[in-house]
Amino acid sequence: xxLTLSETAAALSGAKKLVxxxxxxxxxxxxxxxxxxxxxxxxxxxxxxxxxxxxIPAGFHVLPGxxxxxxxxxxxxxxxxxxxxLDTMTDRIGKAAASVHxxxxxNIDHHHxxxxxxxEDLYLDATRAATCEIIYDLAKExxxxxxxxxxxxxYTGLATDTxxxxxxxxxxxxxxxxxxLLDAGAQPNVISEALEVKPLQTVKDLGEALSQMEMFxxxxxxxxxxxxxxxxxxxxxxxxxxHIRVIDGVDVAVVLKCKEPExxxxxxxxxxxxxxxxxxxxxxxxHVRAAGCTLKMPFEQAKATIMxxxxxxxxxxxxx
Ligand code: AMP
Ligand code: MN
Ligand code: MN
Numbered sequence: 001x002x003l004t005l006s007e008t009a010a011a012l013s014g015a016k017k018l019v020x021x022x023x024x025x026x027x028x029x030x031x032x033x034x035x036x037x038x039x040x041x042x043x044x045x046x047x048x049x050x051x052x053x054x055x056i057p058a059g060f061h062v063l064p065g066x067x068x069x070x071x072x073x074x075x076x077x078x079x080x081x082x083x084x085x086l087d088t089m090t091d092r093i094g095k096a097a098a099s100v101h102x103x104x105x106x107n108i109d110h111h112h113x114x115x116x117x118x119x120e121d122l123y124l125d126a127t128r129a130a131t132c133e134i135i136y137d138l139a140k141e142x143x144x145x146x147x148x149x150x151x152x153x154x155y156t157g158l159a160t161d162t163x164x165x166x167x168x169x170x171x172x173x174x175x176x177x178x179x180x181l182l183d184a185g186a187q188p189n190v191i192s193e194a195l196e197v198k199p200l201q202t203v204k205d206l207g208e209a210l211s212q213m214e215m216f217x218x219x220x221x222x223x224x225x226x227x228x229x230x231x232x233x234x235x236x237x238x239x240x241x242x243h244i245r246v247i248d249g250v251d252v253a254v255v256l257k258c259k260e261p262e263x264x265x266x267x268x269x270x271x272x273x274x275x276x277x278x279x280x281x282x283x284x285x286x287h288v289r290a291a292g293c294t295l296k297m298p299f300e301q302a303k304a305t306i307m308x309x310x311x312x313x314x315x316x317x318x319x320x
Contacts (some may be wrong), residue, residue, distance in 0.1 A: 005125075011104070011106055015080075015081040017047040018049070019049045020049070021050070022052060025054060028195070029156075030052070031063065032160070034050045040135070040142070049070065051078075052070075053095045053096050060156070064148075072095040074098065077099055080100065082102060083100045087110070088109060088114075105120045105121065106120070107120055107121065107122045107123070108123045108134055109123075109124050110131050111124075111287065112126035113285030129170050129174045132155075148186070155181040158178050158181070159191060160195070165178070199236070202235060205236075209224045209230075209240050217310060217314045219249050220250060221250065221251065222244040223244070224240055231258050241268075245271075251272050262296055262297055264294070264299060266306050268290070278293075278310060279291035282294070282309075
């Protein structure tokens with residue numbers, strides 16, 4: 001069932017014990033929105049547990065609550081009144097799905113590709129740049145105090161999902177929310193300085209990845225394709241795509257990482273083409289200019305498949 005903002009706020013306000021989670025391979029919006037909502041709800045006197053089924057990148061240690069994030073375990077089932085899933089459809093939350101027992105689940109997201117389903121309640125606002133921006137809307141709706149702790153977390157998701165306010169998804173509402181969060185105590189420089197620090201090895205890995213970059217689709221696409229051995233060796237690859245999307249003439253940039261013999265993760269960014277349409281063909285999703293999917297096939301086949309799909313999208317002009 002689709003919920004309104006006020007119905008979503010009422011459900012959160014009515015619950016006493018909540019578990020909050022977000023997608024695996026968590027980014028600043030997943031981490032910021034779960035912790036931000038936790039702080040808001042704790043401020044309203046509620047018992048809140050944050051579960052994320054993945055490692056949390058060290059840069060996020062500046063976010064208040066970083067240390068209370070728990071990994072779900074198969075042996076422990078947490079009972080609560082309300083299970084809240086943020087920044088993804090409900091099938092990308094790993095073991096959190098099986099380790100929470102709740103009479104009701106609410107999914108809060110900003111991805112237009114989220115189809116929802118009959119069993120779960122969905123609050124979807126694809127006009128918002130980040131799930132953190134929706135949590136900010138909910139804070140207003142619930143009359144919750146924006147503490148400094150909540151502000152730090154929510155600002156992080158606004159910043160990371162908009163490429164630090166550079167992408168087209170950053171709207172006037174996003175900037176107004178950011179300004180309110182600064183008034184509430186968010187420190188943008190502390191967040192951006194913590195997130196830009198990289199281990200020396202990651203910068204060296206970037207050099208290796210760039211040296212094997214391939215241009216295709218008549219120079220309108222750029223790709224980095226990492227074998228399973230490279231993917232296993234490289235600790236952090238998230239920043240790579242930003243370096244190849246800026247090449248003059250490139251519309252679509254892609255990074256493919258082979259995680260298992262028959263499992264490859266694909267990230268795409270674009271200037272014009274609707275990459276969420278490409279991702280959806282392979283059961284993934286995302287936004288018009290940033291999307292991803294998982295291909296269950298060997299490296300060479302996955303590489304050929306995604307290159308062909310991108311070439312077709314460019315040739316046929318899949319512009320949103
Ligand atoms: P990424 O390239 O991982 O930064 O993801 C870009 C956007 O696509 C983000 O908004 C993700 O949440 C979304 N996305 C990435 N992978 C998937 C997937 N397998 N299914 C659905 N959405 C995805
Ligand atoms: Mn996300
Ligand atoms: Mn997001």
